[in-house]
Amino acid sequence: MNDPAAKPRVTITYCTGCNWLLRAGWMAQELLQTFQTDLGAVTLVPGEIGGIFEIHVDDALIWERKRDGGFPDVKELKSRVRDQINPKKDLGHLDRG
Numbered sequence: 001m002n003d004p005a006a007k008p009r010v011t012i013t014y015c016t017g018c019n020w021l022l023r024a025g026w027m028a029q030e031l032l033q034t035f036q037t038d039l040g041a042v043t044l045v046p047g048e049i050g051g052i053f054e055i056h057v058d059d060a061l062i063w064e065r066k067r068d069g070g071f072p073d074v075k076e077l078k079s080r081v082r083d084q085i086n087p088k089k090d091l092g093h094l095d096r097g
Helices: 022-035 074-085
Strands: 009-015 040-049 053-057 060-064
Touching: 009 022, 009 060, 022 040, 022 053, 022 074, 060 074
Parallel strands: 009 040
Antiparallel strands: 009 053, 053 060
């Protein structure tokens, strides 16, 4: 699957009033580094709702700050994305321990 448009897309919606852009950007960078050839895009979306922090893979909501209790650590984030796009993918040291 070489066409980026055909690959899964991650969207991170963050609260601008809460200054969560850096957190969202860091998470995007982590995902792009880990899933270099598996993702079509990682998009950052400034949220219009106070306190919003949501992560979608295509149409699936995989993280919601209020529902899931804060922010995901990098292991949880990568595991949830992996489980949506390629459950058999080995995440190396993150899958061990």
